[in-house]
Every structure is written in C-alpha cells, then in structure tokens.
Amino acid sequence: MNRKKKKIDKWLVWILTLAVALNFTNIWEDEYVNQYYTSAVKSMMQNLHNFFFASFDPAGFVTVDKPPVAFWIQTISAKIFGFHGWSVILPQALAGVGSVILLYVMIKKVFGVAAGRIAALTMAITPIVPAVSRTNNIDSLLVFTLLLATWMLFKAITIKKHRWLFLAFVLIGVGFNMKMMQAYMVLPAFYLFYWLSAKIDWKKKISLLSGATVLLIVVSLSWATIVDLIPEDKRPYIGSSETNSVLELALGYNGISRLTGEMSGGGSPQGSRGQNEEQGEHLIPPSGDKQDELALENEGMQGGGNTTDSSDNENQQNSNLDSGQDSNFRNAPGGQSPPQMDGDNNDPGGGNAGRFNTGTPGMFRLIQDGLADQISWFLPLAIVSIISLLGGARVKETLSTKVLHTVFWLAWLVPVAVFFSIAGFFHQYYLIMLAPPLAAVIGAGLPVLWKAYRGLEGWKSWLLPVGIALTAGLQVSIMLPDRETIGLASILAVGIIGITLALALGSMKQRSAINTYMMTAALIVLVIGPLYWAMTPILYGGNSMLPEAGPTSSQDEQLPQMNDMAFPGDEQDVSINNNNQVDTNEAPNDEKSSTNREKRNDGRGMNGQINQSLLTFLEKNRNGTKYLFATLDSTAAAPYIIETGEAVMTMGGFSGADSILTVTELEKLVASGDVHYFLIGNRGMGGNSDIISWIQENGTEIPSEEWKENENSQQDGPGGGASQLYYVDVKGEE
Numbered sequence: 001m002n003r004k005k006k007k008i009d010k011w012l013v014w015i016l017t018l019a020v021a022l023n024f025t026n027i028w029e030d031e032y033v034n035q036y037y038t039s040a041v042k043s044m045m046q047n048l049h050n051f052f053f054a055s056f057d058p059a060g061f062v063t064v065d066k067p068p069v070a071f072w073i074q075t076i077s078a079k080i081f082g083f084h085g086w087s088v089i090l091p092q093a094l095a096g097v098g099s100v101i102l103l104y105v106m107i108k109k110v111f112g113v114a115a116g117r118i119a120a121l122t123m124a125i126t127p128i129v130p131a132v133s134r135t136n137n138i139d140s141l142l143v144f145t146l147l148l149a150t151w152m153l154f155k156a157i158t159i160k161k162h163r164w165l166f167l168a169f170v171l172i173g174v175g176f177n178m179k180m181m182q183a184y185m186v187l188p189a190f191y192l193f194y195w196l197s198a199k200i201d202w203k204k205k206i207s208l209l210s211g212a213t214v215l216l217i218v219v220s221l222s223w224a225t226i227v228d229l230i231p232e233d234k235r236p237y238i239g240s241s242e243t244n245s246v247l248e249l250a251l252g253y254n255g256i257s258r259l260t261g262e263m264s265g266g267g268s269p270q271g272s273r274g275q276n277e278e279q280g281e282h283l284i285p286p287s288g289d290k291q292d293e294l295a296l297e298n299e300g301m302q303g304g305g306n307t308t309d310s311s312d313n314e315n316q317q318n319s320n321l322d323s324g325q326d327s328n329f330r331n332a333p334g335g336q337s338p339p340q341m342d343g344d345n346n347d348p349g350g351g352n353a354g355r356f357n358t359g360t361p362g363m364f365r366l367i368q369d370g371l372a373d374q375i376s377w378f379l380p381l382a383i384v385s386i387i388s389l390l391g392g393a394r395v396k397e398t399l400s401t402k403v404l405h406t407v408f409w410l411a412w413l414v415p416v417a418v419f420f421s422i423a424g425f426f427h428q429y430y431l432i433m434l435a436p437p438l439a440a441v442i443g444a445g446l447p448v449l450w451k452a453y454r455g456l457e458g459w460k461s462w463l464l465p466v467g468i469a470l471t472a473g474l475q476v477s478i479m480l481p482d483r484e485t486i487g488l489a490s491i492l493a494v495g496i497i498g499i500t501l502a503l504a505l506g507s508m509k510q511r512s513a514i515n516t517y518m519m520t521a522a523l524i525v526l527v528i529g530p531l532y533w534a535m536t537p538i539l540y541g542g543n544s545m546l547p548e549a550g551p552t553s554s555q556d557e558q559l560p561q562m563n564d565m566a567f568p569g570d571e572q573d574v575s576i577n578n579n580n581q582v583d584t585n586e587a588p589n590d591e592k593s594s595t596n597r598e599k600r601n602d603g604r605g606m607n608g609q610i611n612q613s614l615l616t617f618l619e620k621n622r623n624g625t626k627y628l629f630a631t632l633d634s635t636a637a638a639p640y641i642i643e644t645g646e647a648v649m650t651m652g653g654f655s656g657a658d659s660i661l662t663v664t665e666l667e668k669l670v671a672s673g674d675v676h677y678f679l680i681g682n683r684g685m686g687g688n689s690d691i692i693s694w695i696q697e698n699g700t701e702i703p704s705e706e707w708k709e710n711e712n713s714q715q716d717g718p719g720g721g722a723s724q725l726y727y728v729d730v731k732g733e734e
Contacts, residue, residue, distance in 0.1 A: 059647035096133030119443025127549030173219025380470035385445020413437035699726035
C-alpha cells in the first residue's frame with residue numbers, strides 16, 4: 001500500500017484537476033455545439049447506413065466533409081449517455097485530458113519527473129487546447145490519437161518489439177480517418193526517430209518502415225476506397241467533394257489545397273462548387289469565387305453566408321479589412337463571400353491567406369495577432385529550450401536518448417510550424433497540432449536551462465533569463481491590445497522586468513537562494529497569461545463552431561456589429577449568452593437592437609432552435625413525404641434534424657455550393673413524392689442557381705403568415721434574399 005502511495009505524483013493530480021476543469025466546466029450548457037456535426041450524430045444514431053457513411057441527414061442524402069471515425073466515437077457516446085450537447089463533446093474533453101496524461105508519461109520517462117510535470121502543465125493551459133476540447137470539433141481526438149501513436153513508437157524502441165511500430169503507424173492511419181491529411185503532419189518525426197533510434201542495420205530499418213508505411217496506407221484509405229467503390233445511388237453524396245469521391249476530397253480539398261489555398265472549381269457539369277469552403281469548419285470561399293461574382297451581380301444584396309458565429313474582435317476586424325474583406329464575414333460558415341472591397345485576388349494562398357484571422361504568411365506569422373494568443377505564449381522559451389537540449393550534441397557521436405527524443409519533438413514541431421507559417425487555408429483551432437511538441441520541449445528544456453544557469457555553464461547560463469525575458473515580452477504584447485487585460489499585462493510587465501534583471505545579474509556571480517525564488521516567481525508570472533486565456537471559454541462563453549480562446553472570443557462581443565446585418569442562419573449569431581444559449585433579456589446596445597434580434601427568425605431557428613410555426617405547418621401538410629422539407633444548405637436544416645430527427649434535404653451540401661442534384665434529378669424526387677416543400681432565398685449559390693429558378697418557376701409560394709413566427713422578418717434565407725417557402729408538385733413521366 002505504501003509503495004502505491006509513493007507512485008502518486010501529487011503535482012500531476014493538481015495538473016489533471018486543472019485540465020479537467022478547463023475541459024469540462026459548463027460543457028453541459030452547450031446544447032447544440034457545432035450543429036453541422038451534431039446533426040450528423042443525430043442521423044448516425046438512426047441506422048447503420050448513416051453510421052457507416054457519417055451522413056449529415058437521416059435520409060442519407062449527403063455526408064459531412066470528414067471521415068467517420070471521430071463521429072463514430074461521438075455517436076457511441078450519445079448512444080450510451082443519450083443525445084445531448086455534452087455527450088457529443090465528452091469524447092473530445094476526455095481526449096484533451098488524456099493528451100496531458102500521455103505527454104506527462106512520455107516526457108517523465110526520458111527527461112525526469114519535473115520535466116513531465118512542466119510538459120503536462122504547459123499542454124493543459126495552452127489556450128487552444130481546452131478551447132477545442134470543449135466542442136465537438138474533432139482536432140483534440142486527433143491529437144490524442146497521434147500522441148498514443150507516439151507512445152507506441154517509443155515503446156517499439158524501448159522494448160525492441162516491431163509490432164509496436166506497426167501499431168503506431170496503424171493509429172496514424174486511424175487519425176487519417178478522422179481528419180485526413182492533417183494526421184500525416186507527424187510522419188517526418190516518426191520516420192526520423194525510428195531511423196536514428198532503432199539498433200538494427202539499415203536494411204532492416206528500411207524493411208520495417210516500408211511495412212509500416214504499407215499498413216498506414218491500407219488503414220488510411222480503407223474507408224475511402226470502400227465508399228468510392230459503392231455505386232453512387234447506393235450511398236450519400238460526399239459532402240464538399242467536387243467529384244463525389246472521398247479520395248478526391250482527401251487528397252485535394254482536405255490535403256494539398258490546405259497548403260496552397262487554391263480551392264479550384266469544376267468537377268461537376270455545372271461547375272457549381274467553385275472555390276468552395278470547408279463545410280464543417282465554416283470557411284468563406286476565396287475571392288474570385290463564383291459566389292462572389294453572384295454577390296457582385298446582385299446590387300443591394302448582402303453578401304453574407306450562413307453565419308453561425310460572430311466572434312470577431314478588433315484585431316480580427318483589422319486583419320480582415322486589410323485583406324479586402326468585411327470583418328463581419330470572417331466566420332461565415334458557408335454560403336457566399338462578401339463582395340471584395342479591393343478586387344485583389346493575387347494574395348498568397350489562392351485568395352485565402354490572411355483570412356479567418358490567421359495573419360499574413362511568413363516566418364513571423366505565429367506571433368501575429370490571431371495566432372499568438374492561441375498557441376505561442378511559450379514559443380521563445382521553447383526555442384531556447386531546444387538550443388539547450390541540443391547544444392552539446394555532436395552528429396558523429398552516438399546520440400543519447402534525450403537527444404533522440406528532442407529530435408523527435410523538434411521534427412514534429414518544425415514541419416507543422418512551417419505549414420502554419422505559409423499555408424493559405426486553415427483555422428485558428430488547427431494550431432492544437434503544435435501544442436504537444438511545444439509542451440514537450442519546454443518540459444524537457446526548462447530543467448536543463450535551470451541547471452545551466454545554476455552551474456554557470458558559460459553562454460548556456462544566459463539562455464534562461466533571455467528566454468524568460470523574450471517570453472514575457474511576447475505575452476505582454478499579446479495581452480496589451482485587449483481592453484480586458486491591459487492592466488494585468490502592465491503589472492506582469494513590470495514584475496517580469498524586475499525578475500529578469502535579478503536573474504541576469506545573478507549570472508554574473510555565484511547563484512544564491514534568492515535566484516531560486518526569482519525563477520519560481522518568473523514561471524508563475526509566465527503561467528498567468530495563458531491560464532487566463534485558457535479559462536476564457538468558461539468566463540466569457542466559447543464558440544463551438546470556430547473554437548478560439550481570448551476575452552473577445554465570445555459571440556456576445558460581436559452582437560452590436562451584427563444588428564444591422566442580414567444573414568441567413570441568424571439562429572446562431574444573435575442573442576447568445578455566455579453558454580451559447582438564447583438570451584433575450586440582455587441588450588448589448590439599446591432596446592431597438594434587442595428587438596431586432598428577437599425578430600431574426602425567418603423560417604430558421606435562433607441559435608439552433610427551430611421555427612415552431614414552420615415545423616407545425618410542415619408536419620400538418622407534408623402528407624408523408626420522405627423529407628420534411630428541402631433547403632439549399634445545412635445551416636437551415638441542422639436545427640430541425642437535431643430537434644425532430646426528421647430528414648431534411650440539403651440540396652447544396654453544407655453551404656449550398658455542392659453540386660449534388662441536377663434539375664432533372666430534383667424533378668424526379670418531387671414527382672415521386674419524396675419532397676414537396678422548399679425553404680430558399682431568392683438567388684442561388686454557384687451552379688445551384690438553376691435549381692432555385694426551377695423551384696420558383698414551378699412552385700407556389702406559401703404566404704408568410706402561415707409559417708413565419710414573425711411575418712415582418714426580412715432576414716436572408718438559404719441562398720440569399722428573404723427566405724421563402726415553396727410548395728412544388730409535378731407529374732412524373734408516363
């Protein structure tokens with residue numbers, strides 16, 4: 001019994017308690033989370049067909065834009081605990097805590113207990129980690145899977161059992177079936193580490209790595225190959241693909257295109273998809289898009305898409321305006337990009353670079369506004385830690401275990417950092433991929449830095465005070481622009497200057513006990529900023545659609561900017577309290593703006609809540625049709641799928657830009673009695689405009705007083721323009 005007690009690391013217990021608090025607090029108050037994925041879980045719970053394909057809708061009409069493994073886990077969780085917002089968040093929250101544990105175990109084994117604790121704490125309080133883990137976005141599950149694969153790789157070297165190498169690569173393949181090519185970002189580290197560490201001849205290394213690679217490819221492409229071999233009329237359309245192919249989606253849109261930012265159109269007879277956006281993660285199409293052309297051609301029309309989030313802060317506005325884009329459209333999840341202010345489409349990344357609050361591509365991108373506050377709080381300290389860890393290594397000598405493990409984390413860190421520095425197509429929360437290697441090198445390096453400082457080891461003794469000073473400077477620069485943290489940043493700046501000077505002066509003479517206290521104080525000060533940022537999703541309310549951390553990340557902050565905007569999908573961007581719930585009691589500006597928000601229910605629910613008048617009308621008049629109604633995009637459909645479990649057809653996929661149906665195919669569906677009611681706007685998206693025209697020409701518009709909760713509402717509907725409900729019935733061919 002005593003032996004077991006000695007094995008319990010009390011510091012780890014406190015760190016895990018903190019991680020649990022950051023990842024789990026109030027997740028039960030987020031009812032709908034990311035509605036696009038929540039709708040898929042609701043649909044997948046209904047039958048094995050939907051479960052296998054990760055169908056967005058209960059009828060299996062179209063899939064979500066990602067492979068199914070993460071959604072399988074979420075669906076199983078919902079089956080066990082019931083269908084709730086928290087039950088689909090639960091796997092990600094557990095994965096966030098599990099990543100902290102795995103990192104502690106791996107770093108402690110090689111670098112010692114203190115290193116393990118520091119790495120675990122750093123991982124736990126890196127702001128983007130809990131921000132993502134508190135949602136049903138799948139990145140935290142992917143990171144946990146890759147860390148588990150890393151543990152297996154290390155085990156393969158430690159116990160010299162090749163099966164662990166194969167299992168590690170199999171897990172990366174599983175990660176591919178969570179988020180496709182993003183899982184492959186760690187492969188350089190895996191190949192390099194095994195090549196340097198395995199105590200076998202080079203021919204054997206090549207053989208084993210080749211076998212592991214074959215397994216990786218087989219597992220990675222297994223689901224995609226099966227789906228693509230199934231006849232298209234026997235499965236859902238592959239959401240966000242251009243050719244109704246999982247392989248094309250994986251290698252193009254969810255692969256190389258993320259680096260280049262070039263969302264090329266084509267792939268369909270109508271060419272409707274154009275430079276389409278990421279469906280589940282809500283990108284705006286780049287400029288030059290077919291949808292932009294439509295927006296420019298329609299004078300007086302708002303260019304908004306299906307906005308589910310309005311979390312633009314002041315810096316985000318400036319960034320978007322600099323790129324020629326209205327800041328209010330930064331987080332539009334789908335639909336149309338606003339008209340371009342400057343007409344410039346020559347920016348890097350196919351027109352995407354600099355949007356989505358990801359800064360300007362270049363070597364300093366990770367310390368720019370929008371990215372630094374999510375991931376880079378300890379970046380300078382990580383750099384000096386790497387220098388200290390590798391400073392004495394010699395290439396010709398046999399590398400120590402510590403050096404080899406440092407090389408592994410460096411080989412994970414550098415390629416991923418380079419990608420985010422130059423890529424034209426990603427979101428802030430993708431940065432969670434950088435959290436494990438940053439935490440690892442900081443955990444491993446700080447004890448070495450401290451030892452060099454205390455031991456007066458020449459130039460190395462200066463690395464600690466320099467690293468603390470640079471890290472503090474970056475943290476202050478992150479906090480100062482925010483009105484909520486100006487005072488805190490100023491206090492920390494003064495404190496860290498004094499501490500750094502004390503440490504620097506101490507390097508000129510024999511170290512004393514006072515420097516130990518100074519070091520402790522410095523680390524405490526450096527933790528305050530990121531810890532506060534990591535707590536902001538709890539303190540201010542998070543964003544389940546586009547997770548980010550920070551005092552201005554709450555959707556509440558942007559309500560004043562949105563009062564006069566007309567968006568389809570207003571249900572997710574208005575009157576939202578700190579827990580993403582509808583709040584009609586608090587007006588951000590004045591009574592008028594509050595009244596305006598209450599009217600934003602034009603056939604679509606507010607914050608995921610359905611329009612009860614529309615639902616009542618449809619249930620009374622649908623006459624047993626397969627689909628409750630059809631609409632152009634998933635934002636209009638999601639609340640009804642979540643609340644009722646009924647099938648709602650999204651004719652254009654997530655944003656309305658997928659070319660799923662031709663007019664002839666839609667006519668056959670109507671003639672067969674599968675669908676009769678259509679909720680649309682007065683213009684189409686991309687090549688789907690002909691479908692909208694056909695519905696308007698052949699349908700009967702239902703008077704608004706029969707189905708709208710507020711007949712005076714004039715908000716945009718799916719496809720743009722005021723939403724309209726049509727009844728269409730045509731006779732089939734004799």
